[in-house]
Amino acid sequence: MSIPAESLDLGHPKTQYTxxxxxxxxxxxxxxxxFGWICQKKVNPTLKKQILKxxxxxxxxxxxxxxxxxxGAGKTTLLEILAGVIPPCRVSGQVVVNDRSMNPTIFRRVSxxxxxxxxxxPLLTVEETLLYSALxxxxxxxxxxxxxxxxxxxxxxxxxxxxxRIGGGTxxxxxxxxxxxxxxxxxxxxxxxxxxxxxxTSGLDSAAALQVMSMLKSMxxxxxxxxxxxxxxxxxxxxxxxDQVVLLVDGTVVHQGSxxxxxxxxxxAGHSIPRQVNVLEFSIDMIESLITDVESETGFxxxxxxxxxxxxxxxRFCSVLFDFGSIQLCLTFPLYVRIVFRIxxxxxxxx
Numbered sequence: 001m002s003i004p005a006e007s008l009d010l011g012h013p014k015t016q017y018t019x020x021x022x023x024x025x026x027x028x029x030x031x032x033x034x035f036g037w038i039c040q041k042k043v044n045p046t047l048k049k050q051i052l053k054x055x056x057x058x059x060x061x062x063x064x065x066x067x068x069x070x071x072g073a074g075k076t077t078l079l080e081i082l083a084g085v086i087p088p089c090r091v092s093g094q095v096v097v098n099d100r101s102m103n104p105t106i107f108r109r110v111s112x113x114x115x116x117x118x119x120x121x122p123l124l125t126v127e128e129t130l131l132y133s134a135l136x137x138x139x140x141x142x143x144x145x146x147x148x149x150x151x152x153x154x155x156x157x158x159x160x161x162x163x164x165r166i167g168g169g170t171x172x173x174x175x176x177x178x179x180x181x182x183x184x185x186x187x188x189x190x191x192x193x194x195x196x197x198x199x200x201t202s203g204l205d206s207a208a209a210l211q212v213m214s215m216l217k218s219m220x221x222x223x224x225x226x227x228x229x230x231x232x233x234x235x236x237x238x239x240x241x242x243d244q245v246v247l248l249v250d251g252t253v254v255h256q257g258s259x260x261x262x263x264x265x266x267x268x269a270g271h272s273i274p275r276q277v278n279v280l281e282f283s284i285d286m287i288e289s290l291i292t293d294v295e296s297e298t299g300f301x302x303x304x305x306x307x308x309x310x311x312x313x314x315x316r317f318c319s320v321l322f323d324f325g326s327i328q329l330c331l332t333f334p335l336y337v338r339i340v341f342r343i344x345x346x347x348x349x350x351x
Contacts, residue, residue: 016061024093069248111194112187122168177208
């Protein structure tokens with residue numbers, strides 16, 4: 001359980017937080033010995049699987065930032081680093097909060113982290129669940145906790161199910177969308193300035209997912225909260241609520257910015273986005289196919305590093321852009337090198 005928050009005063013403006021990662025890399029040991037104290041097996045600490053590789057990104061207050069990418073891209077790991085669940089001492093690079101190195105203990109007092117699973121007691125009511133969380137996290141006793149719970153029930157739209165049990169398994173209870181909002185409420189009782197969530201729309205129908213995302217967007221816009229979440233397959237209406245996207249592939253950032261900029265980059269690289277597919281889903285599908293092509297050394301890397309044709313050091317998809325008046329030619333850097341060597345060979349040998 002998090003350290004109890006200071007006395008809550010919702011009438012005063014709260015400090016807003018900007019979180020940055022500078023060249024953050026994180027790896028885990030690929031082999032381990034579960035009973036090393038018995039068998040005395042030595043594990044080579046150098047054998048590590050890299051989960052994140054040189055990740056640089058920034059999340060700002062008043063915005064809803066989405067970390068997206070295919071399965072295994074490192075989305076949850078990056079979220080745990082931003083939340084301080086994985087402490088900065090275990091990663092290479094730097095995690096900065098308001099231009100200062102992150103102190104996980106202090107950061108947890110002003111932030112909330114919601115996991116993908118709804119870890120709730122099925123026999124407690126919605127109001128009881130929020131009340132227990134408030135009693136653990138807030139100073140001021142029972143009266144202050146009850147007041148905060150009533151405010152949360154209104155903010156989360158849960159007044160109509162306040163007395164209903166959570167349910168689960170054989171015990172029938174509230175709906176999936178309502179459970180998700182209760183899970184968010186558990187980490188909202190101390191009114192955190194930063195809220196981080198792992199796939200808050202997972203397992204929800206489109207209507208419930210939109211309701212949850214609209215609520216989060218309102219928190220970011222109206223209260224200046226810094227909201228970061230991972231997401232897998234957002235719908236068109238959910239995309240309209242997103243301010244910034246951090247697109248991960250194999251632990252590397254290939255895009256950070258607005259969805260509009262992402263769409264422009266794809267069009268600039270020659271891709272036509274089908275009307276029935278949203279830009280984020282299309283970019284994830286295209287990146288997966290490009291990775292397959294790169295691994296088999298038969299494909300083109302058709303994503304430019306920026307709209308101006310710069311080569312980004314943080315992206316694994318580098319290309320060279322040539323402008324011949326009305327004709328633009330986009331070549332990947334390895335292909336460009338092979339063409340140059342081939343032309344040089346023909347000039348000097350005649351073959």
